Amino acid sequence: MSAEPSPSSTEATSGELTEPGSETTKSWRFYLIIATLSLIAFASALEGSVIAIALPQITHELSAGDNYVWIASSYLVAQTAIQPLCAQLSNILGRRNLMVFSIAVFAFGSGIAGGATDAPFLIAGRTVQGLGSGGVMMLIELIICDLVPLRERGKYLGYVQSPTAIGAIVGPVVGGALATANWRWIFYLNIPIAGIAMIIMIIFLRLNHEKPRSWKQAVLRVDWIGNAIFVASICSLLVGLVFGGTVYAWSSWRVILPVVLGACGWLCFHVYEWKPPAFCKEVSIPPRIFANRTSVAGFYIDFVSSMLLQWVAFFWPIYFQGTRGTSPLKAGIYFIPFEAFLLTTAVVAGGLLTKLGHYRPLHLVGFVLSTLGPGLNILLSDSTPKVVWVWFQIVDSIGRGILLPTTLPAIMASLPDSDAAAITGIDSAVRGTLQNGRAYQFVSGEYVQALPPAVKAEVITVYLRALRAVWIGAVAFGATGLVAVLVEKHIPLRTELDTKYGLKHEEEKATTVEHGTIDTRTLEG
Incomplete structure (x- = not known):
C-alpha cells in the first residue's frame, strides 16, 4: 500500500486563494461558474427524475415495450463508456472546450429523442444524450476539484447538487404531467438550459x-487503444447484463457471450493500462489510482451507491403505477419524498464533511440506511398505507443522500490532485401481452386496470413478486458497500489546492502565438 502523497503548497494559478491552509477566498467569477455547473446539473437531475416517471408512458405510446430495456439503458451505457476518454481529453484540450462540446452533444441528443417517432429513433437520441451527459457529469466534479481544495469539495459538491434538488423534486411532477400531455417536451426542455450554460462557460x-505544442502531440497523448478496449468491453458487458433476465434467460448464449467477452475485455484493458506499449504516451486510467485500499474501497462505494440509486429510482414508479394503479402524474407526486430528502441530505452531508473532515462515519451511516431502505420495501403490498411507504422512501433516500457528496473526497484523499481526471400464473393471452419487456409498456396504461378482477389480482401479484426480487437484490449489493466502508481508512482531507488546472488570473491576457505552437484560443481550457 502506497503512502499518502504529501500536499504541496498551493499554486497561485487562479488568484482565488489566500495563504496555505486557510479558507479560500472566492471571486464573483468563481460563484458564477458554480451557479452554471448547478444549472447544467439541474438539467441532468430533471432528465433523470422525469424519465423515470414517464418512461412507461413513452413506451406505451410508441408501442416499444420490447425495447423498454434499451430505452432505459442506452443512456447509462453511453454515459459510462465515454468517461475515461473524456477525462483524458480534458487534461489535453482543457476542461472548458470539452465541457462546452459535451453540453452541445447533450442538447443535440435531447433534440433527437424529442423528435423520435419509433423506438430505434428514441434509443439513438438517448445514446447521444448519454454521451454528452457522461462528459458533463464527469467534468462538473472535475472542475470543482480544480477550483477548491479537498477539504472543501464536499461542501461545493453539495452546493452544486442543491439546485438539482429543485429539478429532482419537480421532475416527477413535471414528468408525470408531460407524459400525460406531450412527453416530447421532457427532452426539448434541455435545449434552452444547455444553451445558457454553454454561453456562460465559453465566456x-x-x-x-498544459497545452500541447501541436495538434500532433495532442493526438499522440490520447490513449486510443486503451479507450477502444474499454468502450467495447463495457458495452459488451452491459449489453449482457441488460438483456439477462428480461429479453433473454440468463442461461442464453446471447447473455453469456457478451458478459464473458466484456469481462475478458475489461481485464485486458487493465493489463494494457498497467504495461502500456512504448507508443502509448499517457494511459487513460493510471494503475496508481488503485494502489491503496482507501481509493479501491472508495471506487467500489461509488459504484455500488450510484448503481443502487438508479436501481431504486426506476422501480418506485413501477410500484406505484403497476400495483397501485396510479397515473404517471400521481406516481411522480408520490415519488417526491424520495427525491426531496435525497438532495437535501446531500447538501447537509457535504457541509458535515467539510466541517468534520471524516468520511468513514458518513459512509457507514449512509450504507446502513440505504441497505435498510430496500429491505423495508420488501414489505410493500398493493395496500400499504401511504404513511408507511413515504417513510420507506425517506429512510432509503437519506442513506443515499449521505453517500452522494462524500465518496469522491474519500477517493481523492489518498491520491494527488493531479489524478482528479482519472478518478470520477396468468392466462396465456395476458402472459403473451406482458412478456419480453412489455410489462413496462402496459404498467402506466389502462391495460392492467381493465383486466377481469381475478386476472388483475394475479398480474399485480406478479409485479409485487418481481419488485420484491428487485428490493432483495438492492439489499444484497448495499451490504457489500458496508464491507467496503470497513476496508477504507481515515486520511485527513487536504485544505490546500495543488492543481495545474485552476482559474486563470482575471487580468491574464491571451498568450501571443509563437511559431510551432497552437493558438491558445484554440486549446484554451
Whole structure:
C-alpha cells in the first residue's frame, strides 16, 4: 500500500486563494461558474427524475415495450463508456472546450429523442444524450476539484447538487404531467438550459492547463487503444447484463457471450493500462489510482451507491403505477419524498464533511440506511398505507443522500490532485401481452386496470413478486458497500489546492502565438 502523497503548497494559478491552509477566498467569477455547473446539473437531475416517471408512458405510446430495456439503458451505457476518454481529453484540450462540446452533444441528443417517432429513433437520441451527459457529469466534479481544495469539495459538491434538488423534486411532477400531455417536451426542455450554460462557460470558464505544442502531440497523448478496449468491453458487458433476465434467460448464449467477452475485455484493458506499449504516451486510467485500499474501497462505494440509486429510482414508479394503479402524474407526486430528502441530505452531508473532515462515519451511516431502505420495501403490498411507504422512501433516500457528496473526497484523499481526471400464473393471452419487456409498456396504461378482477389480482401479484426480487437484490449489493466502508481508512482531507488546472488570473491576457505552437484560443481550457 502506497503512502499518502504529501500536499504541496498551493499554486497561485487562479488568484482565488489566500495563504496555505486557510479558507479560500472566492471571486464573483468563481460563484458564477458554480451557479452554471448547478444549472447544467439541474438539467441532468430533471432528465433523470422525469424519465423515470414517464418512461412507461413513452413506451406505451410508441408501442416499444420490447425495447423498454434499451430505452432505459442506452443512456447509462453511453454515459459510462465515454468517461475515461473524456477525462483524458480534458487534461489535453482543457476542461472548458470539452465541457462546452459535451453540453452541445447533450442538447443535440435531447433534440433527437424529442423528435423520435419509433423506438430505434428514441434509443439513438438517448445514446447521444448519454454521451454528452457522461462528459458533463464527469467534468462538473472535475472542475470543482480544480477550483477548491479537498477539504472543501464536499461542501461545493453539495452546493452544486442543491439546485438539482429543485429539478429532482419537480421532475416527477413535471414528468408525470408531460407524459400525460406531450412527453416530447421532457427532452426539448434541455435545449434552452444547455444553451445558457454553454454561453456562460465559453465566456467565463477559463482554466489553466498544459497545452500541447501541436495538434500532433495532442493526438499522440490520447490513449486510443486503451479507450477502444474499454468502450467495447463495457458495452459488451452491459449489453449482457441488460438483456439477462428480461429479453433473454440468463442461461442464453446471447447473455453469456457478451458478459464473458466484456469481462475478458475489461481485464485486458487493465493489463494494457498497467504495461502500456512504448507508443502509448499517457494511459487513460493510471494503475496508481488503485494502489491503496482507501481509493479501491472508495471506487467500489461509488459504484455500488450510484448503481443502487438508479436501481431504486426506476422501480418506485413501477410500484406505484403497476400495483397501485396510479397515473404517471400521481406516481411522480408520490415519488417526491424520495427525491426531496435525497438532495437535501446531500447538501447537509457535504457541509458535515467539510466541517468534520471524516468520511468513514458518513459512509457507514449512509450504507446502513440505504441497505435498510430496500429491505423495508420488501414489505410493500398493493395496500400499504401511504404513511408507511413515504417513510420507506425517506429512510432509503437519506442513506443515499449521505453517500452522494462524500465518496469522491474519500477517493481523492489518498491520491494527488493531479489524478482528479482519472478518478470520477396468468392466462396465456395476458402472459403473451406482458412478456419480453412489455410489462413496462402496459404498467402506466389502462391495460392492467381493465383486466377481469381475478386476472388483475394475479398480474399485480406478479409485479409485487418481481419488485420484491428487485428490493432483495438492492439489499444484497448495499451490504457489500458496508464491507467496503470497513476496508477504507481515515486520511485527513487536504485544505490546500495543488492543481495545474485552476482559474486563470482575471487580468491574464491571451498568450501571443509563437511559431510551432497552437493558438491558445484554440486549446484554451
